[in-house]
Amino acid sequence: MSEAQGSLSGPDFGKGLALSEISDGTMLLGHADGEPVLLARRGSEVFAIGAACTHYGGPLAEGLLVGETVRCPWHHACFSLRTGEALRAPALNPVSCWRVEQQDGIVHVRGKLERPPPPSLPATSGMPGSVVIVGGGAAGNAAAETLRNDGYAGRITMLSADESGPCDRPNLSKDYLAGNAPEDWIPLRSPAFYEEHGIDLKLGARVAEIDSQKRQVVLADGRRYAYEALLLATGAEPVRLSIPGADLPHVHYLRSLADSRSLVARALVARRAVVIGASFIGLEVAASLRARNIEVHVVAPEERPMERIMGAEVGNLVRSLHEEHGVVFHLGTTAVALNAQGVTLKNGETIQADLVVVGIGVRPATSLAEGTGLATDRGIVVNDHLETSVAGIFAAGDIARWPDPHTGENIRVEHWVVAQRQGQTAARNILGQRQRFDAVPYFWSQHYDLAISYAGHAEKWDRTHIDGDVGARDFAVTYYRGDTKLAVLTVGRDLESLRAELAFEKMPAAPG
Numbered sequence: 377m378s379e380a381q382g383s384l385s386g387p388d389f390g391k392g393l394a395l396s397e398i399s400d401g402t403m404l405l406g407h408a409d410g411e412p413v414l415l416a417r418r419g420s421e422v423f424a425i426g427a428a429c430t431h432y433g434g435p436l437a438e439g440l441l442v443g444e445t446v447r448c449p450w451h452h453a454c455f456s457l458r459t460g461e462a463l464r465a466p467a468l469n470p471v472s473c474w475r476v477e478q479q480d481g482i483v484h485v486r487g488k489l490e491r492p493p494p495p496s497l498p499a500t501s502g503m504p505g506s507v508v509i510v511g512g513g514a515a516g517n518a519a520a521e522t523l524r525n526d527g528y529a530g531r532i533t534m535l536s537a538d539e540s541g542p543c544d545r546p547n548l549s550k551d552y553l554a555g556n557a558p559e560d561w562i563p564l565r566s567p568a569f570y571e572e573h574g575i576d577l578k579l580g581a582r583v584a585e586i587d588s589q590k591r592q593v594v595l596a597d598g599r600r601y602a603y604e605a606l607l608l609a610t611g612a613e614p615v616r617l618s619i620p621g622a623d624l625p626h627v628h629y630l631r632s633l634a635d636s637r638s639l640v641a642r643a644l645v646a647r648r649a650v651v652i653g654a655s656f657i658g659l660e661v662a663a664s665l666r667a668r669n670i671e672v673h674v675v676a677p678e679e680r681p682m683e684r685i686m687g688a689e690v691g692n693l694v695r696s697l698h699e700e701h702g703v704v705f706h707l708g709t710t711a712v713a714l715n716a717q718g719v720t721l722k723n724g725e726t727i728q729a730d731l732v733v734v735g736i737g738v739r740p741a742t743s744l745a746e747g748t749g750l751a752t753d754r755g756i757v758v759n760d761h762l763e764t765s766v767a768g769i770f771a772a773g774d775i776a777r778w779p780d781p782h783t784g785e786n787i788r789v790e791h792w793v794v795a796q797r798q799g800q801t802a803a804r805n806i807l808g809q810r811q812r813f814d815a816v817p818y819f820w821s822q823h824y825d826l827a828i829s830y831a832g833h834a835e836k837w838d839r840t841h842i843d844g845d846v847g848a849r850d851f852a853v854t855y856y857r858g859d860t861k862l863a864v865l866t867v868g869r870d871l872e873s874l875r876a877e878l879a880f881e882k883m884p885a886a887p888g
Contacts, residue, residue, distance in 0.1 A: 389413055389424065389485035395478065398422065403446065405437035408485040413474055415485070416457050418444060422478065423457035424485045426471035430462060436471075440874040449870035452793065452818050452831075452877060460491070464815070465518055465796030468564065495527035502808050504604035504768075505530050508593050510583050510744065511609030512536025514545065514792050515773030517564055518799030519607050519806075520575045528807055532574065533601050535581040535593065540633040541567065546792050548636040549657050550822050553643070554664035562633060586748040588766055605768050605806045608745060608756060609799060612738035612774040612790060617652070621714030627732045630657060639733065643668050646731035650674075650719045652711050654681035656821050658735030659698065663823050665733075666701050673727050674698070675706045675719065686865055689846050690828075690853060693867075697826055738790060740775040753777055755788040760812045762802045770806060772798035780833060781814045783862070784886030787833055791819035816880040829873040832863030832880055844869070852876075 386406035412427035434450030453467035551557035654676035680691035751765035755777035773795035834855035844851030850868040864876035
């Protein structure tokens, strides 16, 4: 819980505050009616909104003002100062808005404003009568909510192969697995939410075929769902080990809530774990298992964890951090066989273990698209409106490969926030708004008490610039290709990460 949620500080805005005490373009944390409130000034106008981000409770007063919005320093959610609306994922819920009155140079916050009902879009010839969403992850859920929030009144069907509703997937490898978050934090919404909003969520619904001629989605059990607009948000699937013993019961993958539940149950009795793969998911799992006092060994073929994504210096930091917490690395080698007692490595070493977690990457789930004849290229090819090669079919999330306006290259990104933001944009384009998807890719990763933020996209780079002290865990790394700035990674510099994201947004689009 953030300070903004748990305590009251600063002035009591209900008693009044001189306008001169808050400069134009600044924010001030205070409280009103016993709740934390953020005051922000833009010119002669003063806005008052709830002070805590509705995602994980981040302190908005430490964030960044951009126009009439404020961005959260923790995970880059964005809220309207005027309405409190959550404008950008990962926040889904709005913050409260408060009535502000000015008289004789004194600002008073008088009370909460009632939230207006969502708009109602009139049915027009261009408006789809029904929308089917295939996938119940970040992109699919964000799309369904955006359709309703933007006033769409037609039929929405969300078909999820998962047996559980949309959940906070990043938390599955972090606090939930570590035992620091109860399971009731994990669902994004309650079943009642989908009923109240007219979103027909079908769980355990495996789609076998898309009939684009008849505009129908066909399930494995033969059920058919007609659509006028279709969003594919099938996400990605873990890469599976293909070595002897890979199907033993103590070998786990982590993608769904069911996977995490199974892993938690095993962790309650395990004493030593081997994590195969030094990916983000693998190392977050390692940190969470260490929080449960399980001995952890990490096996990976690279010489430094994360080096390909973040560079040698950050890779060394991540390794040293995990070693400080007792993780043992076995790098430059791979697992060649598993048995009930442990893992055999290519270098001949054997590691005893009663729990194995595999995190060696994911592949986009594109089989449906390929069977439908959609254009694919290591993902589903979409244009800058996230529409596929077949009119009326959109794709978002881990499966989508879209034109990056900053480099001109087609890219695919496997990050939660990107998937949510694409779901939001795809929904608006289903409604005919013709919005370009130009959000800057962003992700975060948590390792013990170290938070890594990354804005931009640098699949390949030829040089980096480090500002600050990596050893002191207070630094920023900028990734370049030639003279082009591609991405910025920060540790201990949340505001700098927000400013980097904003700078990327303002960069001119690549030619062509």
